[in-house]
Amino acid sequence: xxxxxPVKTQYEAIIGLETHCxxxxxxxIFSSSSAEFGAPPNTNIDPICMGLPGVLPVLNQKVLExxxxxxxxxxxxxxxYSKFDRKQYFYPDLPKxxxxxxxxxxxxxxxxxxxxxVDKQGNATRKRIGITRLHMEEDAGKLVHGGSDRLSxxxxxxxxxxxxxxxxxxxxxxxxMRSGQEAAEYAQELRRVxxxxxxxxxxxxxxxxxxxxxxxVRPVGQKEFGTKxxxxxxxxxSAIQRAIEYEIERQIQxxxxxxxxxxxxxLWEEGAQRTISMxxxxxxxxxxxxxxxxxxxxxxxxxxxxxxxxxxxELPHQKRQRYEQDFGLSPYDARxxxxxxxxxxxxxxxxxxxANPKQAANWLMGDIxxxxxxxxxxxxxxALKPETLAELIxxxxxxxxxxxxxxxxxxxxxxxxxxxxxxVERKGLIQISDTGxxxxxxxxxIADNPKELExxxxxxxxxxxxxxxxxxxxxxxxxxxxxxxxxxxxxxxx
Amino acid sequence: MASIRTxxxxxxKKERSAIEITQExxxxxxxxxxxxxxxxxxxxxxxxAQAKQVDDRIAAGEDIGWLTGIxxxxxxxxxxxxxxxxxxxxxxENFVPPYESTVTAKLAEAGMVMxxxxxxxxxxxxxxxxxxxxxxxxxxxxxxxxxxxxxxxSAAAVAAGECTVSLGSDTGxxxxxxxxxxxxxxxxxxxxxxxxxxxxxxxxxxxQIGPFARSVEDAAILLGAIAGYDPKDSTSxxxxxxxxxxxxxxxxxxxxxxxxxxxFGEGLDPxxxxxVQQAIAQLKALGAEIREISCPRFRYGIAAYYIIAxxxxxxxxxxxxxxxxxxxxxxxxxxxxxxxxxxxxxxxAEVKRRIMIGTYVLSAGYYDAYYLKAQKVRTLIKQDFxxxxxxxxxxxxxxxxxxxxxxxxxxxxxxxxxxxxxMTIPVNLAGLPGLSVPCGFDSxxxxxxxxxxxxxxREDQVxxxxxxxxxxxxxxxxxxxxT
Numbered sequence: 001x002x003x004x005x006p007v008k009t010q011y012e013a014i015i016g017l018e019t020h021c022x023x024x025x026x027x028x029i030f031s032s033s034s035a036e037f038g039a040p041p042n043t044n045i046d047p048i049c050m051g052l053p054g055v056l057p058v059l060n061q062k063v064l065e066x067x068x069x070x071x072x073x074x075x076x077x078x079x080x081y082s083k084f085d086r087k088q089y090f091y092p093d094l095p096k097x098x099x100x101x102x103x104x105x106x107x108x109x110x111x112x113x114x115x116x117x118v119d120k121q122g123n124a125t126r127k128r129i130g131i132t133r134l135h136m137e138e139d140a141g142k143l144v145h146g147g148s149d150r151l152s153x154x155x156x157x158x159x160x161x162x163x164x165x166x167x168x169x170x171x172x173x174x175x176x177m178r179s180g181q182e183a184a185e186y187a188q189e190l191r192r193v194x195x196x197x198x199x200x201x202x203x204x205x206x207x208x209x210x211x212x213x214x215x216x217v218r219p220v221g222q223k224e225f226g227t228k229x230x231x232x233x234x235x236x237x238s239a240i241q242r243a244i245e246y247e248i249e250r251q252i253q254x255x256x257x258x259x260x261x262x263x264x265x266x267l268w269e270e271g272a273q274r275t276i277s278m279x280x281x282x283x284x285x286x287x288x289x290x291x292x293x294x295x296x297x298x299x300x301x302x303x304x305x306x307x308x309x310x311x312x313x314e315l316p317h318q319k320r321q322r323y324e325q326d327f328g329l330s331p332y333d334a335r336x337x338x339x340x341x342x343x344x345x346x347x348x349x350x351x352x353x354x355a356n357p358k359q360a361a362n363w364l365m366g367d368i369x370x371x372x373x374x375x376x377x378x379x380x381x382x383a384l385k386p387e388t389l390a391e392l393i394x395x396x397x398x399x400x401x402x403x404x405x406x407x408x409x410x411x412x413x414x415x416x417x418x419x420x421x422x423x424v425e426r427k428g429l430i431q432i433s434d435t436g437x438x439x440x441x442x443x444x445x446i447a448d449n450p451k452e453l454e455x456x457x458x459x460x461x462x463x464x465x466x467x468x469x470x471x472x473x474x475x476x477x478x479x480x481x482x483x484x485x486x487x488x489x490x491x492x493x494x
Numbered sequence: 495m496a497s498i499r500t501x502x503x504x505x506x507k508k509e510r511s512a513i514e515i516t517q518e519x520x521x522x523x524x525x526x527x528x529x530x531x532x533x534x535x536x537x538x539x540x541x542x543a544q545a546k547q548v549d550d551r552i553a554a555g556e557d558i559g560w561l562t563g564i565x566x567x568x569x570x571x572x573x574x575x576x577x578x579x580x581x582x583x584x585x586x587e588n589f590v591p592p593y594e595s596t597v598t599a600k601l602a603e604a605g606m607v608m609x610x611x612x613x614x615x616x617x618x619x620x621x622x623x624x625x626x627x628x629x630x631x632x633x634x635x636x637x638x639x640x641x642x643x644x645x646x647x648s649a650a651a652v653a654a655g656e657c658t659v660s661l662g663s664d665t666g667x668x669x670x671x672x673x674x675x676x677x678x679x680x681x682x683x684x685x686x687x688x689x690x691x692x693x694x695x696x697x698x699x700x701x702q703i704g705p706f707a708r709s710v711e712d713a714a715i716l717l718g719a720i721a722g723y724d725p726k727d728s729t730s731x732x733x734x735x736x737x738x739x740x741x742x743x744x745x746x747x748x749x750x751x752x753x754x755x756x757x758f759g760e761g762l763d764p765x766x767x768x769x770v771q772q773a774i775a776q777l778k779a780l781g782a783e784i785r786e787i788s789c790p791r792f793r794y795g796i797a798a799y800y801i802i803a804x805x806x807x808x809x810x811x812x813x814x815x816x817x818x819x820x821x822x823x824x825x826x827x828x829x830x831x832x833x834x835x836x837x838x839x840x841x842x843a844e845v846k847r848r849i850m851i852g853t854y855v856l857s858a859g860y861y862d863a864y865y866l867k868a869q870k871v872r873t874l875i876k877q878d879f880x881x882x883x884x885x886x887x888x889x890x891x892x893x894x895x896x897x898x899x900x901x902x903x904x905x906x907x908x909x910x911x912x913x914x915x916x917m918t919i920p921v922n923l924a925g926l927p928g929l930s931v932p933c934g935f936d937s938x939x940x941x942x943x944x945x946x947x948x949x950x951x952r953e954d955q956v957x958x959x960x961x962x963x964x965x966x967x968x969x970x971x972x973x974x975x976x977t
Binding site: 047050052054056058059086088090095096097098151157159286289295296 | 806853
């Protein structure tokens, strides 16, 4: 297998993603039960989501709004006339044994999402990934198998219908991605968009964002696609990337070895870091779709569409661009700050109270992010207000405190909040810039260290650092470093 | 039983209590059920408790509505909270709904007294009530005959005086045809006029709930009580519900009545034809202008219906799988076996046949040839009706091609059974209101019904023509002679 490496470059991977995204509505798509995650089994249920005899679905209008907004944010054409269909298959987590979904008239089609890849040198490249379609559907319940982690081999299975009827949008991309990194970035950007819109929390661990990958490889230059394999069960963006990288390698090796790629569904095993075959697709499944007779057509009026368009927030890529252009931030910094909408909002609030953008970015990405990571907090959970961060930066800029002092008092501001200036004053941390006061300290330091003074004057000028240190020590770190240096130099060299 | 108007006056004048009226119904049920088997379940305690509440309200001096204290039978595919709802199927034999259908909730609110749940074809699939998994219902006019179906229990119960009125559901004729066979009034409203919430679905785009009564007036009163927009049913229409009784006038002057040519001819029993022609002559005598109308695509109705209805049914009935509620076979080795055996044992032959037809026609490669084509036919049938209603106010036809047939007479021949809904099916496909009113008897003393069809939401026209005809004739005053 060592022969693989040199020929790897001759292949390219063709990758598309199918993403299921739970919408963060309060209630389910067709009934009034709570759609919240994490309740005890079978407590967020009702006759409708349980598919009891005689019940009827009624579309939650918030689902339509969220789906249309997602479609707009993904640059899709919104269908003015669309409908629901029944997708039929038997499975115990599907109460009606059909899923209400959208088949031939999805709510949104023909869009694109621009992704940005930043390399190690900080250079950004952008790429548009086509969005084939976005449609609304209901989620299924959850099965817990006894005696096996799958239905086959289990001695019994329990079903929790809390998730049944939770609203989903399924977003299908064009096969426009060529690497694991691109696919992971696509998924991440998609999540950012959903979070910016406020239509989904995109939590992969809780299953509110689920990505299935379709992947094939072909020799560069070949027009036809290779045989496509589906990969499931990735619970993080890095898992998406690694699963794809593994799968590209596996498929190339198979082709090199003269094997045929089988059209199948494979599972990503996080522990073993590999994909394994789950089931082989024999033709396409026959879901016997037909129009849902219990729901009327979905019509979106021009007024409604315009209203929803107006309500769209600034999207991640727009923010990134603005941060780079207006604040002079690097693509990397812009990306980090805009990753989380709350972080971006915090940053912008600090800027609005006159903080220097680059300084604010440095504080947020440096000490503050470090603190958030250590404490497992989000930016909305700290006591330090954006205007206080601006104040703190201002104190450094006008030489009231040194950045060293600023770093020292940050933890207290993060946990206790309050005004930075007041804290500095209360603690007596204001920088000593007064020449007379500094000279007094300097004179004392020189007087206390005659030996070092002699050595210095005999040519050991490196000892300047020692004297600066002593002045800092005596002043409790408050001595203005620049002035201290100047005054010391003067006094040591009379 | 007496009419709603009569019973209401007795209650208001305190000549009789609601409990006495309920007891009359329960006694009648006790007397005739051994012959008829109209009810799957008699809810005597429930009924007496409801009647007691009505009497308390009257004693407290409260005003009561037309329907307060009136005994009613409910087809067993309407969910009643805490009361078994079986759809006459083994698979739901012990199903107790945790919620109430919109229509029965409205009726309970109006103070109606539910005396029981009536027998029906399993999941409303059939035209004779013989596909019920539990019992055969007899026709009160001749107990060797079927009551029609699928709402046969509801029709027989009203005809035999076991309750004043009843509710049925009509997917392809399941109210009008048994009304015709049992000599009473039965009406299928415009699709969407009555909420389907809580009606166990057979074919969602065709099902409608409607009243059975001994008179047009009683039917109009009951329709007014169940009609109206329901936010729980996305297909229900946002329209105001009029007081239908105010359209009940005896004069047909200027009314344009179209006779559907295609419903006369091959397959129509000559005796039925004769009686229906006499009824049409009667309408003319009442001042109506009679015109022959052609609905050329009418005859494709059955073919289209037996694609569309089974398609929807195959999906609607998929939920009966033994997982969540209803029957489940014991000791299945695995999931697939549980599904297969539960459904094999839980469903009867007719239901299985329709599930298989529906599954087949929706399958990849057949969808366009069957389902899509049937939907096109449906559109054409609608167009035929639209054109007809540009010329006339209502259309008439025989309700059924024959009178009630022998019990067991068609059970071995599903196709001949399907033909009993020949006249009624196109009305469901077009979503129109249709009513069957008694218009005579055949030589064996079996009732014959006249179908009156109206344009969308023109229940007023249908009821008016039916009322004028009824008031000019004596057919509805005949009672079946049950011993």
